[in-house]
Amino acid sequence: MQKGKNTKEIAEWLLVSTRTVERIWQKYKKQGYYEPEPLNCGRKPLVNTTTMDKVVEKIQEQPDITLQELIDTFKLPISQSALCRRLRKLGLTFEKRISIQTNKKLQK
DSSP: OGGGOOHHHHHHHHTSOHHHHHHHHHHHHHHSSOOOOOOOOSOOOSSOHHHHHHHHHHHHHOTTOOHHHHHHHHTOSSOHHHHHHHHHHTTOOOOOOOOHHHHHHHHO
């Protein structure tokens, strides 16, 4: 290794395994630099951003559309709650409708 340090000394200093130091060193010798690999963890969304953009456009055109109507219109492979979470992440919020039963109770 560089500056007279061996793999074991470097691993102890960095608090990593010797194999990790060896992999990084091999990558550095091959590429001339070291960049960590990007983290692509987690589940990938079932609905892509293009489709979500269309969903948002539809909501702007028809603000009173329901989640189920959106799922049916765009044939989305997700549940109502999943769609709700995605829309909330985009900054959209929803108002609950007062049901017919509640209105009847208010009139009495």
